Amino acid sequence: MTAIADRILNIPFVRRSDALRTFVVAAWLGWQIESNWADPFLFAIYSLARPIASVLILVVMYAVITDGAMEQPIFSYIYLGNALYILVSSVITGVSWAVIDDREHYRTMKQLYTAPLDGYAYLMGRGVARMLIGTISVLITIGFGLIAFHLPIRLATIDWGLLLLSTALGVASLAAMGLMLGSLTMMLARHFWAVGEMVAGSLYLFSGAIFPLEVLPPWLRPLGFVFPVTYWLEAARRALLGPQALGFPTLAHFSDWQLVGILSGMTAVLIVVSGFFYRWALHQAKEKGLIDMETAY
Amino acid sequence: MQPELLTGRKAYDETVSTTGGDGMNETLAIETRDVSRIYRLRGPRHKDDPKEIVALKDVSLEVRRGELFGLLGPNGAGKTTLIKILATLLLPTSGEAFVDGLNVVTEMQEIRRRIGMVSGGETSGYGLLTVEENLWMFARFYGLDNRTARERINMMLEVVGLTDRKRTKISDLSTGLRQKMNFVRGFVSDPHIVFLDEPTLGLDVTAAREVRSFVRQWLQDHPDRTILLTTHYMAEADELCDRLAIIDRGHVLACDTPTNLKRRLQREAIFRLRVGPLGPKPRRDEMIESVPGVRQVQVAEKNGHTDLSLILEREDVLPEVLAHLTRRGSNLISLEKREPTLEDVFIDMVGRGLDVDTSHRVDQDHE
């Protein structure tokens, strides 16, 4: 990993850009910190046991009620939504956790913010490792679904363009949300890491991850339409499942490219807003002297 | 080593009249007989054979009731290991130890009712509780009733000057204030014997002075209680302790009153010299130690000059040393003859200063 980072850092335009250089170094650092994920015991817990148990809870719930009718489109909807959702929590909490980790565990916050680096790019970079590990869990969970429950996904019919583009946009929007939460964390005590979990939990509830938005009471449904995750999950399902994914009315009237368009717009707005929010939060944290606070209880 | 010297009976000539059930002298608060402690540490790989670290070797000490007894030694000397054994947190590998007449191996529960412990740099307690609440919690662990606990907490907070902070959450306390709270915690249960393990570690000068004055005052108010203090601050040991044991690499090298320990060096001449730069490290036969009559040399390079701390067998060795320095191209800036300190005693016995960590890397936790 160090050799790869070294090579990227030697590319002239990366070397010249504060933001890119910071991003690459932060991604490398995040990877070094998270590298113990490859330990077989930890891999078994975080990449196998937890994600598969969490999807199996839904599988059993579904099987108990439907007598095991796994071929129904709603099953693939629930299964894939839950699998892809692993990325949502790992990206959002990955970025916001970096603030607490640096501040209270490694206690490097002071050094970081007195170094000539781009703080925004740094936090984004720190989230990369968790995103990669999350991606592995997503792939394992989907692979498990293919083998154990015959999810109707065929490699030949996957719309790779739509999948990759929507996922890149989805991840970028999640990273921007994570960054806003990380910025918020700069001003708050340690246990506010739960804010990240809470936002991830709300998205689970309101973005049609494991049930179509129509199930929600009408007054709650509009919430789902303001989150980019809703559009990403829909686009990713369509790319993976093909026409079967269109069986749910929530976003059926949007074409694939309309979904991508909405997702792009929302992501762009979130990135801009998160940049401003980050600067404001940093200023607040410095003003209140919270940049290196420790809140161990 | 002479047994008289180890137990310091020359300084304390009270006669021993009774003995306890285990044969322990009842006028003693603490007694250890040939206590050794060996740690078996595994390497990073499980297959590696455990490595043995001798933290204490045949330590025999007697601490009388009412004494403030010090254990003086560098990091890694074995001081904390000994305190842990006496505080029932660690078993000795061999030998016997008694606290308040009770065996540390077989009567730990009863010992725990009678002792208190305060360590330097302690971060115990719960941050969301106030000073008063944390102290109340620990007082209850010692079986104090509500009223007594509160009365004693209030009284002791007053003594250490923390009354105005008693409703402050401990997460909001500075290091110094937190250590004062730790002191109250260690003493609130009215212990017979208190173990103070580097109690002023990390404190600023004022806080350390306050802590020392608290200790002195407590013993004055409770002349029948005992304190065992470990420290590597010479001045602290000199100022506070009735008697001291100098400990290094798990061995007790000497045990006596500070005055008697320093008296051992009265025949020697102790000088502090400031000279010009000494230049590159010389060959062994060109070192100051090679001058006949030089017992110990401590060298410290500072801002373009060199400070030398010399223990000479006789005063008339000094001209030889100065001639030696001149030969090495160094000039004398200042010279001072001084009284021996505990540090000199330590250097004389061990051959190095107290600021040198003698522990092996792997056993730093087991000093």
Added chain:
Amino acid sequence: MSEIREVEKARGFSLFWRTMWARAYPRIIGTTREKSWAFFDTILPLMSTVSYVFVYRAINAPEEYIGFVVVGGAMTAFWLNVLWSMASQLYWDKDMGNLELYVLSPGPMMAILLGMAVGGLVMTGTRAAAILIVCSLLFRVTYQTGSLLLLLAIFTLTMAALYGMGMMFASVFLASGREAWHLSNLLQEPIYLVSGFYFPVRALGFWVATFASVIPLTLGLDAMRQLLFAGGPSLGFLSVRTETGILAVSAVIFIAAAHVMLRKLEEKGRRDGRLIERRR
């Protein structure tokens, strides 16, 4: 030599009692002191419970299942508390330097663990109640109120066995050192699954359900569902009477095991010199 003036200190049961409540105190008072913390602790399980309710709605499950999820969701608060604030607690306490002082004090370690459990139970009870009330109102869950006394007895036994298990885990986790954090993580979703927090455990088949019955919440939850819902008995794993008996035996076993393991742990700590004190 002057006479030592003793401050009176309790022994025996009185010392045990004082130690237990003293250790429970930070947990009970913590609820009022860190309100935002309590908020997150309630809101997170609440949100997953609500999500699972909507999954059942999406697949047109009978209304009883909504009630099953609500009760299961409320009980997750206790499981999380046992994992993160009981099993891992001695490890955190060691990290903070408290464990050494606990061991050093004459207050029995069992009383300290029981205090943690009582405090945790009070603290979590309020959160579980909040989840139960909010979700029941939100989804109009109807309960049958047949044998309240039996329900209370089962809940009490479940908690005794569950926190007894937590007390036992505390020693296990402490011995496992830094792996404790990972062990707690491992026992989260997989236990939600095998213990049937969100569906009747019978659905997993006899052997899995039997294996999962080691976790007291499995049988406790199953028995409570059988008593609370009209359709409960038909979906139950074992009879309520059998489950109650097993829970009572589990409670005794876990508490006894906790006692034995604590003693072994302290012995080992004193022998090795590295289990109790904080590693800097």
